[in-house]
């Protein structure tokens with residue numbers, strides 16, 4: 001039963017964060033504005049906005065104008081609901097689990113915005129400090145050295161690379177790896193960076209293969225960093241134990 005609650009909370013917060021990110025990208029007031037269909041602009045009722053269920057019930061169409069709503073929207077809510085469940089399984093029903101889940105929500109929002117604009121908003125980096133600060137206070141088993149090494153190991157390398165080759169990494173990426181490195185410690189932030197490099201590498205190979213890329217093309221790196229960090233947040237609980 002408690003896991004069903006976690007799933008529901010996950011789906012609702014996923015829906016909220018997606019809507020807030022979507023409005024941020026279109027510069028719409030995301031605190032006061034009411035949700036409406038982007039095509040027919042009909043205001044949506046509460047029963048049109050039930051995460052996952054509304055999409056399935058309406059068979060992926062707007063109730064009013066019958067325009068198709070992307071399945072990505074529903075998969076996004078489902079993905080975040082599963083992320084919430086995994087947090088509960090990995091960390092139990094604890095404040096730690098809630099902080100990790102909030103970190104994941106912020107990271108996903110950062111990834112979407114960076115992919116669209118190539119910039120991670122500083123506001124989201126500041127917001128990330130809250131769950132990371134609480135995690136640092138409530139789980140004192142990680143030593144200060146471990147936190148500091150985590151903070152500088154990848155961000156320091158990226159800053160150095162920026163010195164050698166201008167604009168190799170965005171400033172936002174460096175700040176992100178500093179903050180998350182502090183939270184994860186050096187072992188898990190290195191794992192996160194490796195996953196980011198591998199997945200981004202596979203994507204670049206695909207782009208070259210599909211001839212979508214020129215030599216000077218930049219890709220948004222934050223989505224890969226965020227994916228690596230999210231994987232690493234669960235890593236100690238499952239994946240590293242298997243090694």
Ligand SMILES: [Zn+2]
Pocket residue numbers: 037038039040041042062063064065066067
């Ligand atoms: Zn509509």
